[in-house]
Amino acid sequence: MSEYKSVKEIEKDPKKNESKKIEDQGILKGLEQLTPEKIEIVINQVINDETGARLKVYVDTCVHCGMCSKGCHFFLSLNDPKFSPAGKVKQTLWEILRKKGKVSTEFIKDAATVAYTQCNLCKRCAMYCPFGLDVAYVMSVMRRICHKLGVVPLYIQDTAHSHSATMNQMWVKDDEWIDTLMWQEEEAQEAIENLRIPLDKEGADIFYSVIGPEPKFRAQLIFQAAVIMNAAHENWTMPSMPGWDNSDMCMFTGDYEMMERLKRRHFESALNLRAKRIVMGECGHAFRSVYDVGNRALAWKMPPIEVVHAIEYYNELFEQKKIKIKKKFDRPVTLHDPCNISRGRGLHEMARNIVKATCAEFIEMTPNREHNYCCSAGGGVINCGPPFKNARVESGKAKAKQLFAAKAKGAEVVIAPCHNCHGGLEDIIHHYGVDMELKFFGDIIYEILELPEL
Amino acid sequence: MHNFYYFATGPLAWIAFLVFIGGSIWRFRELLELAKRKDSIVFEYMDTKFALRSIVHWLIPFGSRSMKINPTMTVVTFLFHICLFLTPLFVFGHVILWKENFNISWFTLPNAVADLMTLIVIASCLFFLWRRIKLPDVKYLTTPLDFIILFIVATPFVSGFWAYHQFPGFATMTIIHIISGEIMLMAIPFTKLFHMFLFPFTRGYIGSEFGGVRMAKDW
Ligand code: SF4
Ligand code: SF4
Numbered sequence: 001m002s003e004y005k006s007v008k009e010i011e012k013d014p015k016k017n018e019s020k021k022i023e024d025q026g027i028l029k030g031l032e033q034l035t036p037e038k039i040e041i042v043i044n045q046v047i048n049d050e051t052g053a054r055l056k057v058y059v060d061t062c063v064h065c066g067m068c069s070k071g072c073h074f075f076l077s078l079n080d081p082k083f084s085p086a087g088k089v090k091q092t093l094w095e096i097l098r099k100k101g102k103v104s105t106e107f108i109k110d111a112a113t114v115a116y117t118q119c120n121l122c123k124r125c126a127m128y129c130p131f132g133l134d135v136a137y138v139m140s141v142m143r144r145i146c147h148k149l150g151v152v153p154l155y156i157q158d159t160a161h162s163h164s165a166t167m168n169q170m171w172v173k174d175d176e177w178i179d180t181l182m183w184q185e186e187e188a189q190e191a192i193e194n195l196r197i198p199l200d201k202e203g204a205d206i207f208y209s210v211i212g213p214e215p216k217f218r219a220q221l222i223f224q225a226a227v228i229m230n231a232a233h234e235n236w237t238m239p240s241m242p243g244w245d246n247s248d249m250c251m252f253t254g255d256y257e258m259m260e261r262l263k264r265r266h267f268e269s270a271l272n273l274r275a276k277r278i279v280m281g282e283c284g285h286a287f288r289s290v291y292d293v294g295n296r297a298l299a300w301k302m303p304p305i306e307v308v309h310a311i312e313y314y315n316e317l318f319e320q321k322k323i324k325i326k327k328k329f330d331r332p333v334t335l336h337d338p339c340n341i342s343r344g345r346g347l348h349e350m351a352r353n354i355v356k357a358t359c360a361e362f363i364e365m366t367p368n369r370e371h372n373y374c375c376s377a378g379g380g381v382i383n384c385g386p387p388f389k390n391a392r393v394e395s396g397k398a399k400a401k402q403l404f405a406a407k408a409k410g411a412e413v414v415i416a417p418c419h420n421c422h423g424g425l426e427d428i429i430h431h432y433g434v435d436m437e438l439k440f441f442g443d444i445i446y447e448i449l450e451l452p453e454l
Numbered sequence: 455m456h457n458f459y460y461f462a463t464g465p466l467a468w469i470a471f472l473v474f475i476g477g478s479i480w481r482f483r484e485l486l487e488l489a490k491r492k493d494s495i496v497f498e499y500m501d502t503k504f505a506l507r508s509i510v511h512w513l514i515p516f517g518s519r520s521m522k523i524n525p526t527m528t529v530v531t532f533l534f535h536i537c538l539f540l541t542p543l544f545v546f547g548h549v550i551l552w553k554e555n556f557n558i559s560w561f562t563l564p565n566a567v568a569d570l571m572t573l574i575v576i577a578s579c580l581f582f583l584w585r586r587i588k589l590p591d592v593k594y595l596t597t598p599l600d601f602i603i604l605f606i607v608a609t610p611f612v613s614g615f616w617a618y619h620q621f622p623g624f625a626t627m628t629i630i631h632i633i634s635g636e637i638m639l640m641a642i643p644f645t646k647l648f649h650m651f652l653f654p655f656t657r658g659y660i661g662s663e664f665g666g667v668r669m670a671k672d673w
Contacts, residue, residue: 051492052488052489052491052492052493053485053486053488053489053492053493053496054489054493054496054659056485056488057485057652057655057656058656060646060648060652061646061648061649061652061653061656062595062646063600063646063649064586064592064595064596064597064600064646065527065585065592065595066585066589066591066592066595067520067524067527069591070520070523070524071520075591081590081591081593081594081595082594084591084594084595086595087591087594087595090594090595126660126664126672127518127519127520127664127671127672127673128518128519128520129520130512130518130520130653130657131649131652131653131656131657132508132512132656132657132659132660132661132672133656133660134660292667292668296495301498301499342670343664343668343670344668344670345668345669345670346668346669346670348670367519369670370670370671370672371519
């Protein structure tokens with residue numbers, strides 16, 4: 001049952017956020033194999049070989065002023081200094097650099113928990129620190145160290161294993177993938193009779209890729225996308241072989257070698273089919289991995305083939321009048337700007353254009369656009385699984401308040417164009433009793449889409 | 455006392471300026487070398503237009519949301535930094551020294567204004583001290599060195615004020631004023647005070663990332 005009824009009740013919550021010790025089997029098992037000597041070697045290897053002036057400047061320049069505190073939803077939610085961005089640096093790299101890597105296994109245990117589960121790598125704090133110090137980068141370095149030490153939360157490490165064994169995040173077998181596409185094609189044929197999900201079509205305008213959890217848990221999104229593509233008369237395709245999954249948990253565990261393999265496979269799938277561009281489903285972290293992190297790791301300053309997030313694509317559909325709607329979605333909506341595509345790619349105005357084109361009533365939540373609060377699930381935090389769920393939802397208190405405020409203004413539906421955000425917001429909405437409905441843009445467009453004449 | 459005065463205003467002053475300038479150049483060179491070797495990405499993504507866009511927003515009072523939600527801190531930091539830089543450069547007593555020693559001179563602040571600015575610096579330091587002791591998040595981050603730096607910055611202003619008003623013991627205070635000023639200068643390259651030089655680069659880089667890649671504002 002929901003715990004709170006309003007912002008006031010959250011405010012009055014007497015429960016203190018004592019930092020309960022969470023035991024994670026992945027972290028504990030990893031620690032068993034470590035000695036202080038091994039830790040020191042690995043840390044110095046990462047620091048000396050893989051970092052440079054940026055890390056040094058980020059740690060050295062920090063004047064310990066605390067301006068970044070209010071930039072982080074963890075701090076805003078929990079009001080505990082340990083959760084301020086600079087506070088997290090203090091618990092990780094600050095100590096490590098000061099002690100030149102001579103830290104205990106106990107230290108690594110806490111540092112891993114901080115880096116993997118108490119920072120969403122959302123980069124909001126960089127907009128609040130006067131120096132623009134990038135704490136998310138520092139946390140990524142900590143994760144890299146932990147990955148190399150083999151101290152990674154169990155659940156997210158499992159997704160990373162899946163990536164390396166199957167090239168997708170959810171242990172989807174090759175035949176299951178094709179099966180799912182054909183099944184969704186059949187479903188979609190109920191809406192449009194001759195609808196196809198064209199597999200491996202060469203020279204298509206659009207190479208459509210999704211994240212592993214779509215075929216696994218949210219297969220309806222694939223058929224919705226297929227219906228929209230068909231309604232827009234697109235020349236599109238999806239790959240039948242590995243490379244279809246654009247998600248990337250390895251980016252978040254610190255397994256950069258594997259991240260590179262994943263991104264290369266994804267880009268190559270599209271390039272081998274001589275596709276003109278990649279359009280991706282409504283996912284934030286996958287976009288970050290393709291547009292920002294993975295391509296750089298592969299030494300491409302910008303992606304080797306144009307990558308377009310669903311928001312940009314839908315916006316284009318409306319701008320070019322490629323699809324028509326029957327009527328506008330008539331329940332009042334609010335919009336959650338996912339970090340990775342607003343702060344990560346500036347798509348927030350396009351998202352508002354889509355809202356205007358599709359919804360009758362729009363209520364902004366505040367803060368919004370680049371300043372929106374993260375859902376607390378991003379950066380792989382939700383993928384660290386059940387052991388950390390309660391802590392994660394508690395750190396979403398600021399988000400809950402923000403949602404309550406939008407609800408008080410009349411919003412009933414939250415549009416969140418990102419899978420991670422859906423997961424995170426769902427838990428927050430449920431836990432705090434916000435009682436709002438969550439939707440993707442795809443859900444809304446599908447619902448109001450005028451299907452082409454048969 | 456006299457000898458010491460001459461040492462402080464003579465050789466030590468030269469040493470202080472040399473350490474300050476030499477040290478700063480050395481730190482910059484070191485960082486630049488490291489960045490060239492290990493962070494070529496910084497040079498790839500650095501973009502003058504976006505860097506300046508970000509820096510300008512952060513140099514305008516209340517130009518960023520962060521400043522808006524921390525209004526007291528914003529007002530104090532701006533006043534503090536302005537006074538911290540301008541007072542020593544334009545206070546009459548300093549300009550006259552340049553005039554006497556090198557025969558160069560420039561605009562000077564009216565004494566009352568310089569006095570007020572000195573008080574602003576001192577009051578700001580007290581405010582920062584209060585933050586370090588009282589605000590839990592700032593307290594958590596604060597190290598002993600942070601207090602020392604605050605002390606290093608405040609001392610030249612307190613002693614300068616004291617000496618100028620000829621309060622009891624002002625002769626000793628004058629010497630303290632000179633030496634503490636020199637210590638502050640020498641501390642800049644080797645402590646967090648160096649943030650004044652790094653600001654344009656850290657801000658500029660994140661501004662470039664946000665502007666050029668992320669296509670978003672960073673203020
Ligand atoms: S990146 Fe986001 S979650 Fe991490 S410290 Fe900064 S604001 Fe907090
Ligand atoms: S705002 Fe920036 S300089 Fe201040 S404590 Fe946070 S990271 Fe450090």
